[in-house]
Amino acid sequence: xxxxxxxxxxxxxxxxxxxxxxxxxxxxxxxxxxxxxxxxxxxxxxxxxxxxxxxxxxxxxxxxxxxxxxxxxxxxxxxxxxxxxxxxxxxxxxxxxxxxxxxxxxxxxxxxxxxxxxxxxxxxxxxxxxxxxxxxxxxxxxxxxxxxxxxxxxxxxxxxxxxxxxxxxxxxxxxxxxxxxxxxxxxxxxxxxxxxxxxxxxxxxxxxxxxxxxxxxxxxxxxxxxxxxxxxxxxxxxxxxxxxxxxxxxxxxxxxxxxxxxxxxxxxxxxxxxxxxxxxxxxxxxxxxxxxxxxxxxxxxxxxxxxxxxxxxxxxxxxxxxxxxxxxxxxxxxxxxxxxxxxxxxxxxxxxxxxxxxxxxxxxxxxxxxxxxxxxxxxxxxxxxxxxxxxxxxxxxxxxxxxxxxxxxxxxxxxxxxxxxxxxxxxxxxxxxxxxxxxxxxxxxxxxxxxxxxxxxxxxxxxxxxxxxxxxxxxxxxxxxxxxxxxxxxxxxxxxxxxxxxxxxxxxxxxxxxxxxxxxxxxxxxxxxxxxxxxxxxxxxxxxxxxxxxxxxxxxxxxxxxxxxxxxxxxxxxx
Amino acid sequence: xxxxxxxxxxxxxxxxxxxxxxxxxxxxxxxxxxxxxxxxxxxxxxxxxxxxxxxxxxxxxxxxxxxxxxxxxxxxxxxxxxxxxxxxxxxxxxxxxxxxxxxxxxxxxx
Numbered sequence: 139x140x141x142x143x144x145x146x147x148x149x150x151x152x153x154x155x156x157x158x159x160x161x162x163x164x165x166x167x168x169x170x171x172x173x174x175x176x177x178x179x180x181x182x183x184x185x186x187x188x189x190x191x192x193x194x195x196x197x198x199x200x201x202x203x204x205x206x207x208x209x210x211x212x213x214x215x216x217x218x219x220x221x222x223x224x225x226x227x228x229x230x231x232x233x234x235x236x237x238x239x240x241x242x243x244x245x246x247x248x249x250x251x252x253x254x255x256x257x258x259x260x261x262x263x264x265x266x267x268x269x270x271x272x273x274x275x276x277x278x279x280x281x282x283x284x285x286x287x288x289x290x291x292x293x294x295x296x297x298x299x300x301x302x303x304x305x306x307x308x309x310x311x312x313x314x315x316x317x318x319x320x321x322x323x324x325x326x327x328x329x330x331x332x333x334x335x336x337x338x339x340x341x342x343x344x345x346x347x348x349x350x351x352x353x354x355x356x357x358x359x360x361x362x363x364x365x366x367x368x369x370x371x372x373x374x375x376x377x378x379x380x381x382x383x384x385x386x387x388x389x390x391x392x393x394x395x396x397x398x399x400x401x402x403x404x405x406x407x408x409x410x411x412x413x414x415x416x417x418x419x420x421x422x423x424x425x426x427x428x429x430x431x432x433x434x435x436x437x438x439x440x441x442x443x444x445x446x447x448x449x450x451x452x453x454x455x456x457x458x459x460x461x462x463x464x465x466x467x468x469x470x471x472x473x474x475x476x477x478x479x480x481x482x483x484x485x486x487x488x489x490x491x492x493x494x495x496x497x498x499x500x501x502x503x504x505x506x507x508x509x510x511x512x513x514x515x516x517x518x519x520x521x522x523x524x525x526x527x528x529x530x531x532x533x534x535x536x537x538x539x540x541x542x543x544x545x546x547x548x549x550x551x552x553x554x555x556x557x558x559x560x561x562x563x564x565x566x567x568x569x570x571x572x573x574x575x576x577x578x579x580x581x582x583x584x585x586x587x588x589x590x591x592x593x594x595x596x597x598x599x600x601x602x603x604x605x606x607x608x609x610x611x612x613x614x615x616x617x618x619x620x621x622x623x624x625x626x627x628x629x630x631x632x633x634x635x636x637x638x639x640x641x642x643x644x645x646x647x648x649x650x651x652x653x654x655x656x657x658x659x660x661x662x663x664x665x666x667x668x669x670x671x672x673x674x675x676x677x678x679x680x681x682x683x684x685x686x687x688x689x690x691x692x693x694x695x696x697x698x699x700x701x702x703x704x705x706x707x708x709x710x711x712x713x
Numbered sequence: 714x715x716x717x718x719x720x721x722x723x724x725x726x727x728x729x730x731x732x733x734x735x736x737x738x739x740x741x742x743x744x745x746x747x748x749x750x751x752x753x754x755x756x757x758x759x760x761x762x763x764x765x766x767x768x769x770x771x772x773x774x775x776x777x778x779x780x781x782x783x784x785x786x787x788x789x790x791x792x793x794x795x796x797x798x799x800x801x802x803x804x805x806x807x808x809x810x811x812x813x814x815x816x817x818x819x820x821x822x823x
Contacts, residue, residue, distance in 0.1 A: 169746050169747045169778045169781065173743060212773065214774065260781070261783070265734055
């Protein structure tokens with residue numbers, strides 16, 4: 139590892155004003171001591187020792203302050219090697235640099251071998267030479283200590299990620315034909331270990347995993363690093379079988395933790411043809427590990443395969459095609475009707491606007507293939523706005539056609555909440571299409587509420603002040619506190635689909651739904667149930683007092699034209 | 714003792730003075746200190762006792778100091794004696810010792 143001009147520590151500039159470094163001069167000749175001291179005293183604080191034993195005592199006492207030892211090799215009480223050996227054998231002293239002073243050429247190599255960083259001749263060189271070499275030795279020692287400090291993770295003793303990547307790059311340079319694997323090892327929900335068993339236990343566990351990773355890496359000809367809190371990277375020669383790593387982890391961890399709690403996911407990317415760069419290889423190993431559930435009960439291994447590669451390429455294509463798709467209106471909005479079931483006959487009252495992508499090459503792309511992808515890559519805002527615009531335009535068309543319309547709801551993603559422009563943008567759409575804010579309902583997912591209550595409260599209040607209706611979507615998926623619910627300004631609760639799937643008379647799921655309905659009644663807002671697919675679900679929900687139903691039982695999502703017909707039919711029925 | 718007298722004696726005054734950061738007083742003080750070393754006297758006795766190891770130690774140490782002070786003629790003699798002693802040359806050191814004591818006195822007298 140090298141330090142360039144920008145990262146090099148300039149000790150002259152940085153520290154001279156703050157403090158002076160201390161140099162120990164060891165020589166048994168007072169004249170020599172004084173001459174050297176006189177040369178260095180302007181720039182350093184000087185400590186003197188007149189023999190080896192005295193020098194070692196001083197070094198031990200002042201090890202935290204000493205920047206350098208200038209050591210005369212030839213002293214009457216035993217030569218300076220005694221000092222060099224004493225320092226080398228003590229871990230707390232061996233990082234203090236020593237320059238030996240000797241007249242004998244034969245001693246130079248030996249003193250370097252025993253730990254000296256440099257030597258000076260006798261009679262002494264010119265003061266400028268001595269000063270320059272002292273300064274240089276101190277700088278190099280600082281750099282080396284920084285490398286040690288920054289290169290090693292203090293908890294585990296493994297390399298840090300920066301040092302690891304540097305190492306891996308060097309390795310690649312010198313072993314271009316070696317097949318190597320990128321391995322990512324991650325302990326899922328590690329915070330639970332800390333919470334359940336305490337920090338000390340958590341630290342111990344991390345150390346055990348680190349030790350195992352290092353041991354396996356070494357035995358496979360490679361290195362390991364701690365990438366972050368609970369994630370480790372390994373860069374090792376290609377292995378056909380990773381059961382050794384898995385078995386060792388189980389065995390080591392079982393000493394301190396039930397193996398059932400060892401939720402370790404191991405992702406492997408074998409790069410047999412060096413087709414990807416280093417970062418990509420670890421990204422792919424991570425992608426492989428992400429295919430394993432976070433709720434496993436023992437270490438699991440996933441090797442990056444063709445299927446994952448195809449998925450990666452497919453996703454890259456989708457991301458790349460997004461701009462064109464927006465331009466060419468490949469995204470289409472569809473409408474899933476919502477029915478008010480509080481009256482005897484269910485009545486069309488609204489619709490949720492959903493998105494479909496008709497890709498020219500792939501055909502219909504499922505929203506769950508591209509929505510999370512766009513979310514992860516920061517593109518969801520553009521898509522959301524596209525949907526809002528299309529929805530508003532459609533509302534206007536229906537109103538023009540039928541003289542009336544029902545309100546429709548659109549999704550507002552988490553990132554939209556943090557967009558300072560949100561309210562203005564929505565107002566602009568409303569104005570452009572000559573519709574009213576109360577006709578555009580906004581669905582905001584519950585988990586966005588739990589992210590930052592203060593932020594969302596302000597945003598929702600702003601939206602409601604402008605007349606928009608705000609529905610809390612996926613309710614039950616997040617962890618809203620009852621306290622938070624009472625203080626939130628919302629117009630409807632939308633039950634998470636997962637609640638509805640398994641409801642049956644008097645079962646646990648049904649009790650949960652009833653409980654949510656109670657909360658809604660307390661808050662004075664209607665409850666919308668989505669994902670209702672059967673008559674029995676519908677009847678149970680109606681009986682329990684649910685207000686609005688959305689789902690295949692009534693209607694699948696339909697096109698704008700079809701929904702227009704539904705509006706028309708509903709208008710006729712109302713007459 | 715002055716820089717000029719040292720120079721006329723044969724000392725490499727520029728070299729010695731530079732090593733003392735150009736500080737004349739300091740240089741002269743170090744010379745006095747170096748020449749006042751007991752080991753000059755003790756070396757005679759040790760040589761007389763034929764204690765080669767200790768004689769070598771002393772000559773070597775004196776050489777180190779005198780070299781730094783750039784007192785060239787005395788330094789050269791010390792180097793010569795040290796090298797004989799290092800090789801444990803069985804020879805009569807009386808003359809060499811007398812020479813270095815005379816050179817030392819010569820400087821003291823400057």
